Amino acid sequence: MTQLRFHNSLTRREEEFRPLDPAHVKLYVCGPTVYDLAHLGNARPVVVFDVLARLLRRVFPRVTYARNITDVDDKINARARESGEPISAITARTTADFHRDMAALGALPPDVEPTATGHIAEMIALTEKLIARGHAYAAEGHVLFSVGSFPDYGKLSGRNQEELLAGARIDVAPYKRDPGDFVLWKPSDDETPGWDSPWGRGRPGWHIECSAMSWRHLGQQFDIHGGGADLLFPHHENEVAQSRAAFGTPFMAHTWLHNGMLLVNGEKMSKSLGNFLTVQDILAQGPWAGEAFRLLLLRTHYRSALDYTEAGLIEAKAELDDSYAMLGRAPAVSDTPLITEMAEWALEPLVDDLNTPLAIARLRDLRTLENSATVGGSAAAVLSRIGKAWQPVPGQAAAAFREAAAVLGLAQGDPRAWLQGGDDASAIEAAIAARLAARAAKNWAEADRIRAELLAQGVVLEDGPGGTTWKRA
RNA sequence: GGUCCGAUGGCCGAGUGGUCAGGCACAGGUCUGCAAAACCUGCUACGGCGGUUCAAUUCCGCCUCGGACCUCCA
Numbered sequence: 001m002t003q004l005r006f007h008n009s010l011t012r013r014e015e016e017f018r019p020l021d022p023a024h025v026k027l028y029v030c031g032p033t034v035y036d037l038a039h040l041g042n043a044r045p046v047v048v049f050d051v052l053a054r055l056l057r058r059v060f061p062r063v064t065y066a067r068n069i070t071d072v073d074d075k076i077n078a079r080a081r082e083s084g085e086p087i088s089a090i091t092a093r094t095t096a097d098f099h100r101d102m103a104a105l106g107a108l109p110p111d112v113e114p115t116a117t118g119h120i121a122e123m124i125a126l127t128e129k130l131i132a133r134g135h136a137y138a139a140e141g142h143v144l145f146s147v148g149s150f151p152d153y154g155k156l157s158g159r160n161q162e163e164l165l166a167g168a169r170i171d172v173a174p175y176k177r178d179p180g181d182f183v184l185w186k187p188s189d190d191e192t193p194g195w196d197s198p199w200g201r202g203r204p205g206w207h208i209e210c211s212a213m214s215w216r217h218l219g220q221q222f223d224i225h226g227g228g229a230d231l232l233f234p235h236h237e238n239e240v241a242q243s244r245a246a247f248g249t250p251f252m253a254h255t256w257l258h259n260g261m262l263l264v265n266g267e268k269m270s271k272s273l274g275n276f277l278t279v280q281d282i283l284a285q286g287p288w289a290g291e292a293f294r295l296l297l298l299r300t301h302y303r304s305a306l307d308y309t310e311a312g313l314i315e316a317k318a319e320l321d322d323s324y325a326m327l328g329r330a331p332a333v334s335d336t337p338l339i340t341e342m343a344e345w346a347l348e349p350l351v352d353d354l355n356t357p358l359a360i361a362r363l364r365d366l367r368t369l370e371n372s373a374t375v376g377g378s379a380a381a382v383l384s385r386i387g388k389a390w391q392p393v394p395g396q397a398a399a400a401f402r403e404a405a406a407v408l409g410l411a412q413g414d415p416r417a418w419l420q421g422g423d424d425a426s427a428i429e430a431a432i433a434a435r436l437a438a439r440a441a442k443n444w445a446e447a448d449r450i451r452a453e454l455l456a457q458g459v460v461l462e463d464g465p466g467g468t469t470w471k472r473a
Numbered sequence: 474g475g476u477c478c479g480a481u482g483g484c485c486g487a488g489u490g491g492u493c494a495g496g497c498a499c500a501g502g503u504c505u506g507c508a509a510a511a512c513c514u515g516c517u518a519c520g521g522c523g524g525u526u527c528a529a530u531u532c533c534g535c536c537u538c539g540g541a542c543c544u545c546c547a
Contacts, residue, residue, distance in 0.1 A: 012477090030547075038547095045547050075545070159476060159543075182544065206545090228547030229478090238544085260478085261541060270546055299486070299496085305479075305540060312485065315497055325510075349487090357487050361495040368512080376504080377512030385493055444506055451508080462510050469510090 009256040024062045026222035028214045033070040034094035035079045039276035041262040041269040048302040050107040066217045067110040101279040104290035106409040114213040122212035123204045127184045135245040139175040141187035147180040157233035207238035225253030263307040292317040298356040328415030330398030342400035370397035419471035
């Protein structure tokens with residue numbers, strides 16, 4: 001079995017991944033708070049952990065991937081007050097938008113997608129456990145987690161409690177015993193969503209929901225917990241404290257993975273800064289944009305910061321154009337050990353902390369191998385560089401490319417649809433036929449005029465030995 | 474102020490104690506009626522200063538710059 005390695009935020013080291021149960025791997029990722037359209041930064045963990053889930057499914061017999069929907073939150077309440085739109089309408093619409101946007105980025109749905117409002121009972125149960133074990137206390141209608149009761153608090157984010165307080169930009173609520181204590185449950189007035197609880201009508205704090213939902217769907221302890229690096233503290237730190245303190249366990253998730261931030265113009269994209277681009281903004285650029293953005297995300301290692309640029313998106317599109325063109329040329333072939341070997345080679349970098357940039361580079365090598373086989377040329381340079389003696393016949397490297405790219409969720413579409421999709425193409429075909437006639441008559445001026453005319457319409461012609469093909473620019 | 478991360482060629486972006494990343498752009502070539510596409514070739518980089526070492530872009534220290542986090546944040 002393939003040995004995966006991940007950089008574990010908990011230990012700050014790369015380590016071998018050993019599932020608690022190799023027959024059933026469990027993954028939890030923090031999902032969106034549904035009050036507004038997903039921005040580019042929201043998309044990064046979705047795409048990154050989608051690749052992780054695909055990889056895990058390839059390696060292990062069973063994987064459960066849980067990603068929550070946070071549908072109770074004060075930002076949602078605030079949005080409802082501003083707009084007058086009912087909360088349930090906001091969350092339902094935003095959830096649907098989220099699903100649509102993530103599907104456009106090629107992200108498969110998680111196996112389970114629990115909602116916070118669907119797990120109020122579990123949150124209350126967890127809070128009761130924490131009170132019973134002396135890790136939480138009720139005060140003025142609130143229930144607070146007592147960080148002083150949990151010695152390991154700060155271990156995940158690598159800080160001690162004194163440090164946390166030193167530069168804290170917070171007003172400490174008077175009912176807190178310790179400034180670091182955080183809310184598990186808080187009271188709701190009549191205008192605010194609330195549920196009956198042992199502490200009166202109220203609503204959960206932010207962090208408790210993930211502890212409750214991961215517990216319900218994955219158990220007290222599970223393999224991997226993922227999310228954005230900005231969630232490391234306080235969100236994940238608090239989750240760990242809640243879950244471990246409630247269950248008396250030595251860890252919550254064994255491995256913690258955090259994706260780096262997506263920047264725009266060198267600055268973190270965030271709703272509070274107002275400098276965010278939505279996934280919709282990207283998708284509006286064309287039917288190619290979702291997959292191009294996915295490729296853009298995966299061309300940078302998940303733990304690094306990624307500075308989004310328009311030029312990068314265009315470059316990603318061009319790369320997909322080339323890949324689909326290659327796939328479109330390649331003949332269909334039956335499976336062979338060589339195809340499997342080439343695909344495995346391309347995917348090999350993923351086992352080392354999800355090195356998608358290197359896997360993509362290898363995909364490009366497979367593309368070159370295919371092109372040299374089908375279009376013509378020498379594969380010697382590539383084979384020499386990668387130290388392989390492969391001699392694929394036309395179609396084989398393309399098949400390996402497809403198989404490997406599937407794990408990245410890329411290049412799975414119909415090449416013809418990618419290159420020639422859009423409006424009715426009959427006029428283009430007619431123009432090409434007219435040009436072929438002109439060429440046959442050696443009327444180069446007319447042939448070139450037609451070609452220029454099509455180019456002005458965004459149609460690029462390519463004359464090959466098998467005839468003239470075209471694609472939209 | 475505290476904690477952490479990063480700095481690679483015109484741009485993007487892997488990786489490594491000593492032989493190659495890769496892509497884009499650019500230049501030349503093969504092919505083509507000319508192009509385009511494809512293939513080939515070139516473009517020999519690792520922020521600064523010290524240290525360890527036979528050898529440092531890679532390890533260590535300091536510095537500079539950038540970014541993230543310090544209870545809204547993916």
